[in-house]
Amino acid sequence: MISEAARADIDRWVEKYPEEQKQSAVMAALRIVQDENGGSITTEMMDEVAAYLDMPPINVYEVATFYSMYEHKPVGKHKLCVCTNISCMLRNSKGVVDHLQEKLDIGFGEVTEDGMFSLKEVECLGACVNAPVMQVGEHYHEQLNPEKIDRLLDELRQES
Amino acid sequence: MANQVCFRNNHLENSWTLAAYQSSGGYEAVKKILSEKTSPEELIDEIKLSALRGRGGAGFPTGLKWSFMPRNAPGQKYIVCNSDEGEPGTCKDRDILRYNPHQLIEGMLIAGYCIGASAGYNYIRGEFWEPYSRFEVALEEARAAGLLGDNILDSGFDFQLHSHLGAGAYVCGEETALLNSIEGKKGQPRFKPPFPAGFGLYGRPTTINNTESLASIPVILSKGGQWFLDQGLPNAGGEKLFSVSGHVNRPGNYEVPMGTPFSELLEMAGGVRDGHQLKAVIPGGSSTPVVPGDQMMGINMDYDSIASAGSMLGAGSVIVMDETTCMPRVLARLAYFYYEESCGQCTPCREGTGWLSRVTQRIEDGNGAQADIDLLDSVAGNIEGNTICALGDAAAMPVRSFLKHYRDEFQHHIDHKQCMVTSDW
Ligand SMILES: Cc1cc2nc3c(=O)[nH]c(=O)nc-3n(C[C@H](O)[C@H](O)[C@H](O)COP(=O)(O)O)c2cc1C
Ligand code: SF4
Numbered sequence: 001m002i003s004e005a006a007r008a009d010i011d012r013w014v015e016k017y018p019e020e021q022k023q024s025a026v027m028a029a030l031r032i033v034q035d036e037n038g039g040s041i042t043t044e045m046m047d048e049v050a051a052y053l054d055m056p057p058i059n060v061y062e063v064a065t066f067y068s069m070y071e072h073k074p075v076g077k078h079k080l081c082v083c084t085n086i087s088c089m090l091r092n093s094k095g096v097v098d099h100l101q102e103k104l105d106i107g108f109g110e111v112t113e114d115g116m117f118s119l120k121e122v123e124c125l126g127a128c129v130n131a132p133v134m135q136v137g138e139h140y141h142e143q144l145n146p147e148k149i150d151r152l153l154d155e156l157r158q159e160s
Numbered sequence: 161m162a163n164q165v166c167f168r169n170n171h172l173e174n175s176w177t178l179a180a181y182q183s184s185g186g187y188e189a190v191k192k193i194l195s196e197k198t199s200p201e202e203l204i205d206e207i208k209l210s211a212l213r214g215r216g217g218a219g220f221p222t223g224l225k226w227s228f229m230p231r232n233a234p235g236q237k238y239i240v241c242n243s244d245e246g247e248p249g250t251c252k253d254r255d256i257l258r259y260n261p262h263q264l265i266e267g268m269l270i271a272g273y274c275i276g277a278s279a280g281y282n283y284i285r286g287e288f289w290e291p292y293s294r295f296e297v298a299l300e301e302a303r304a305a306g307l308l309g310d311n312i313l314d315s316g317f318d319f320q321l322h323s324h325l326g327a328g329a330y331v332c333g334e335e336t337a338l339l340n341s342i343e344g345k346k347g348q349p350r351f352k353p354p355f356p357a358g359f360g361l362y363g364r365p366t367t368i369n370n371t372e373s374l375a376s377i378p379v380i381l382s383k384g385g386q387w388f389l390d391q392g393l394p395n396a397g398g399e400k401l402f403s404v405s406g407h408v409n410r411p412g413n414y415e416v417p418m419g420t421p422f423s424e425l426l427e428m429a430g431g432v433r434d435g436h437q438l439k440a441v442i443p444g445g446s447s448t449p450v451v452p453g454d455q456m457m458g459i460n461m462d463y464d465s466i467a468s469a470g471s472m473l474g475a476g477s478v479i480v481m482d483e484t485t486c487m488p489r490v491l492a493r494l495a496y497f498y499y500e501e502s503c504g505q506c507t508p509c510r511e512g513t514g515w516l517s518r519v520t521q522r523i524e525d526g527n528g529a530q531a532d533i534d535l536l537d538s539v540a541g542n543i544e545g546n547t548i549c550a551l552g553d554a555a556a557m558p559v560r561s562f563l564k565h566y567r568d569e570f571q572h573h574i575d576h577k578q579c580m581v582t583s584d585w
């Protein structure tokens with residue numbers, strides 16, 4: 001079931017669009033339910049979103065599988081999204097990836113045993129002048145180096 | 161001169177607040193227009209005079225685009241801002257959202273007034289949660305001050321503005337894919353025609369502009385179209401933001417006049433990183449052809465000058481590479497990007513980007529065959545001009561230009577199964 005709080009949040013998005021265009025809120029709705037569910041979406045949740053927005057479920061599945069920020073398998077509590085595109089590559093994103101993989105002992109698409117972290121390779125995050133860049137939740141971490149990464153991992157562990 | 165348009169307020173404390181924006185004349189342009197009831201035609205003429213060209217990549221004249229809108233047709237019309245910013249190397253719109261969001265709001269208000277739209281959306285890429293939050297706060301401030309909503313400043317003009325958050329898809333930066341995405345669909349580009357000015361968001365007449373284009377409008381109208389024109393070149397007015405990334409000492413966004421020599425821009429960015437030499441530059445974002453460094457040193461940052469070197473100004477995303485750069489490795493990464501981001505509806509793009517990615521990767525890995533170089537050229541040729549949107553061409557162009565200028569490096573990989581250069585990254 002979509003929670004009361006999530007419904008209220010989705011309703012705020014529905015209001016942004018013309019009355020007969022509730023479907024426009026589907027991207028926001030999927031993000032909201034995904035966040036509530038610890039970072040990934042299930043078929044059941046997509047069906048609930050479809051019912052809530054009066055959409056055929058197939059159209060919700062299409063959207064949920066088209067965009068890269070929706071996850072269909074469980075992810076870590078903190079999803080580390082590392083950009084490896086050109087500007088980051090030139091400033092050693094490979095070093096960032098190697099360091100993270102070594103520290104966490106996981107590869108891309110995997111979750112640490114304690115469920116704390118998962119790693120994801122992503123395309124350009126639009127912060128190229130501060131390369132190398134990684135996104136974690138709502139935040140960007142820029143001009144990364146091994147020390148910064150270690151500090152961040154510690155902070156994230158403490159947060160939980 | 162520098163920092164006179166979108167970055168003009170960045171030095172102010174808390175530059176993103178309404179108070180800061182108003183302290184530097186913010187919202188005066190729209191207030192004047194609404195109180196004097198300036199005719200949209202007159203405003204559009206001023207923007208045409210400014211020679212502002214679209215900052216999203218294609219460089220289409222903004223005034224001309226606005227004049228295509230059937231502004232007096234009955235029913236809803238929309239202004240949509242493209243803050244999807246996903247072209248590798250590009251990160252300027254993010255800084256407009258973070259540091260000068262009110263100037264974008266004012267630009268969208270004026271655009272809405274000019275094209276007869278009483279509603280607008282700002283499409284912000286999903287990863288930009290922080291810039292989105294800033295923009296949302298700015299919207300709230302503007303609403304509370306009566307600068308957005310119904311009957312703005314008692315003028316009778318209504319304008320509602322909202323943001324829409326993406327969820328990760330480069331192709332949504334293509335304007336019709338972006339419209340589909342706002343409609344709650346997969347972000348796949350539409351066939352054109354019909355063009356958005358006739359059939360856009362929800363089937364209504366719509367104008368789509370880049371963040372930087374729209375945020376430039378208030379400055380053009382307060383300082384005059386002639387002033388803006390004078391900052392740049394006769395066919396490309398103004399200052400423009402250039403994102404300089406890669407192997408430079410001070411990567412950053414620099415707002416400088418159109419036509420600034422590349423050598424000056426490079427110097428502003430601190431020059432090539434210490435102890436290294438310039439090898440190559442991608443001047444306008446990953447989709448634009450690569451230019452050898454020595455040639456680039458004689459080029460100015462404007463449409464015509466860069467075109468004379470066989471490339472494009474694009475979104476002004478300057479990617480600098482030094483002598484440690486292995487060109488097959490870079491191309492393989494870019495080819496993978498386009499493969500990953502193809503929306504899949506056109507066969508040449510869907511299949512072609514897969515081929516380009518696999519073949520460039522096997523050359524990079526030392527598993528390439530002699531025929532692979534020609535294969536890349538032919539696959540790229542089969543994509544070009546045969547697709548619904550420009551993503552296909554964007555995938556083909558880097559391949560063509562890398563092979564044109566650096567064929568020997570690809571050959572070396574095939575012959576010796578290893579790189580010609582050594583790199584520390
Ligand atoms: C694959 C693809 C991606 C694009 N990405 C963007 C983008 O992120 N931001 C943008 O403003 N324009 C992007 N464009 C260009 C838009 O389609 C459109 O031309 C532009 O937003 C128009 O605004 P302008 O005239 O103000 O430049 C992209 C085009 C293509 C084909
Ligand atoms: S060119 Fe590629 S991205 Fe564009 S519509 Fe065709 S398949 Fe989709």
Ligand code: FES
Pocket residue numbers: 083084085086087088089123124125126127128131133248249250
């Ligand atoms: S290439 Fe990494 S943020 Fe743009």
